[in-house]
Amino acid sequence: MNQLQFSARTTLDGVLERDFAIGDVPGVLWSPPSFSPGTPLILMGHGGGLHKRAPGLVARARAAVVDDGYVVASIDAPGHGARPRSDEDQRWVDAMMDARKAGEPIGAIVAEFNTSLARRAVPEWQATIDRLQALPEITQDAPIGYTGMTLASTIGIALAAVEPRIRAAIFGGVLAYESLLEDARRITIPVEFLLPLDDAELPREDGLAVFDAFGSQEKTLHAFPGGHFRVPTERFDTRFFPRHLVPSVAGVVG
Amino acid sequence: MNQLQFSARTTLDGVLERDFAIGDVPGVLWSPPSFSPGTPLILMGHGGGLHKRAPGLVARARAAVVDDGYVVASIDAPGHGARPRSDEDQRWVDAMMDARKAGEPIGAIVAEFNTSLARRAVPEWQATIDRLQALPEITQDAPIGYTGMTLASTIGIALAAVEPRIRAAIFGGVLAYESLLEDARRITIPVEFLLPLDDAELPREDGLAVFDAFGSQEKTLHAFPGGHFRVPTERFDTRFFPRHLVPSVAGVVG
Numbered sequence: 001m002n003q004l005q006f007s008a009r010t011t012l013d014g015v016l017e018r019d020f021a022i023g024d025v026p027g028v029l030w031s032p033p034s035f036s037p038g039t040p041l042i043l044m045g046h047g048g049g050l051h052k053r054a055p056g057l058v059a060r061a062r063a064a065v066v067d068d069g070y071v072v073a074s075i076d077a078p079g080h081g082a083r084p085r086s087d088e089d090q091r092w093v094d095a096m097m098d099a100r101k102a103g104e105p106i107g108a109i110v111a112e113f114n115t116s117l118a119r120r121a122v123p124e125w126q127a128t129i130d131r132l133q134a135l136p137e138i139t140q141d142a143p144i145g146y147t148g149m150t151l152a153s154t155i156g157i158a159l160a161a162v163e164p165r166i167r168a169a170i171f172g173g174v175l176a177y178e179s180l181l182e183d184a185r186r187i188t189i190p191v192e193f194l195l196p197l198d199d200a201e202l203p204r205e206d207g208l209a210v211f212d213a214f215g216s217q218e219k220t221l222h223a224f225p226g227g228h229f230r231v232p233t234e235r236f237d238t239r240f241f242p243r244h245l246v247p248s249v250a251g252v253v254g
Numbered sequence: 255m256n257q258l259q260f261s262a263r264t265t266l267d268g269v270l271e272r273d274f275a276i277g278d279v280p281g282v283l284w285s286p287p288s289f290s291p292g293t294p295l296i297l298m299g300h301g302g303g304l305h306k307r308a309p310g311l312v313a314r315a316r317a318a319v320v321d322d323g324y325v326v327a328s329i330d331a332p333g334h335g336a337r338p339r340s341d342e343d344q345r346w347v348d349a350m351m352d353a354r355k356a357g358e359p360i361g362a363i364v365a366e367f368n369t370s371l372a373r374r375a376v377p378e379w380q381a382t383i384d385r386l387q388a389l390p391e392i393t394q395d396a397p398i399g400y401t402g403m404t405l406a407s408t409i410g411i412a413l414a415a416v417e418p419r420i421r422a423a424i425f426g427g428v429l430a431y432e433s434l435l436e437d438a439r440r441i442t443i444p445v446e447f448l449l450p451l452d453d454a455e456l457p458r459e460d461g462l463a464v465f466d467a468f469g470s471q472e473k474t475l476h477a478f479p480g481g482h483f484r485v486p487t488e489r490f491d492t493r494f495f496p497r498h499l500v501p502s503v504a505g506v507v508g
Contacts, residue, residue: 224473
């Protein structure tokens with residue numbers, strides 16, 4: 001298995017930011033300058049067309065470090081950010097752009113493209129968890145959460161369906177198609193689901209269907225006017241991760 | 255206008271509880287043992303068939319006092335609690351019970367009954383606000399919020415539509431009929447809306463229609479599996495009232 005290699009390292013406003021790579025997958029790790037094993041780890045995904053250091057993602061990551069003392073990891077999805085886009089992915093992107101320009105629905109293309117990306121991204125996130133847990137400051141004691149909308153949710157729902165190390169997740173902004181609904185049904189961890197109510201490309205009925213599908217006993221849907229580009233996170237359950245990712249005490253929780 | 259008359263007064267676990275009446279409308283006021291003018295005031299409504307001291311309401315009221323230092327007022331709706339039920343109201347209750355027993359839809363009866371109750375309850379709440387603001391420990395400096403589901407929302411939506419002293423409100427569990435939708439459209443204060451997703455007597459489509467109708471710039475919908483009897487309030491925006499009911503500083507805010 002590829003090792004985790006750290007490269008650049010900066011500290012800004014009390015947040016340590018470390019670039020890393022695992023094979024050809026580049027990532028960023030935000031954290032307090034020092035922290036104990038057992039500190040909660042948030043995996044933060046980026047939306048379609050964005051990357052591991054998208055401004056909104058960085059702002060949320062830094063807030064999670066500063067406000068809650070968490071560690072946050074982000075990686076580029078296949079064909080995103082610093083990773084080259086394959087010819088096959090380019091064809092999907094072109095088809096999506098063409099459909100948008102023609103005013104045609106893009107749902108079927110997005111579903112197919114994102115499902116393919118998720119199939120490739122899941123083992124990359126799993127390797128990221130493996131390598132981060134191998135770090136002496138993180139270890140297997142760190143409770144793990146996942147958060148991210150749109151493409152990041154497509155990937156995160158596929159990941160959480162097969163990855164028991166993820167203990168709580170925030171998803172949202174996804175279309176309802178069969179493979180995603182199947183994954184959602186296999187998820188039983190606490191879920192917070194974000195639903196933009198007026199997003200031309202994300203029908204609210206799809207969001208409700210995905211929310212209904214989650215097998216979780218504890219799940220809550222937070223819906224808001226407008227599209228998925230401006231999510232009023234301060235209006236949701238700001239204690240979601242703190243309630244579910246209780247820091248382990250070394251030597252007590254294995 | 256009828257004066258506010260206090261009667262019983264008890265203090266339990268740091269919460270002062272005072273019974274009051276304004277004419278024939280009995281109420282309860284929960285508060286810290288002492289507090290300053292400008293302390294936020296929460297008007298808390300009860301559900302249909304319940305009363306001003308329903309166990310769930312009392313628990314929420316005491317939590318608002320203990321956790322946030324708020325003052326909370328509750329009154330019996332017309333024909334509820336200590337107030338006699340009129341023959342007309344009894345006929346609605348009987349019709350509702352008969353329909354339920356026969357497995358018939360109760361929506362039309364509930365809409366008509368609750369609209370009538372709301373028409374009568376709005377001036378009672380307005381008199382309650384008047385009389386509470388006349389108390390030296392409350393005054394007009396106290397920012398006011400309203401919270402309550404089902405019947406309490408029918409009443410609260412009618413109240414907030416005409417009463418500018420209410421600055422933020424939590425509603426939920428209502429049916430969508432024209433008079434209620436009209437009131438909702440007139441509301442522009444921040445609203446948090448609670449939507450049970452699997453309530454046989456409260457279709458989710460109705461909740462979404464009412465939420466869409468609110469004229470508020472800031473509104474958020476929190477939906478959860480199950481019916482309206484077990485609302486997982488800890489999963490919502492627990493900072494909703496603190497964000498919107500900022501205590502006034504005497505002499506600074508008029």
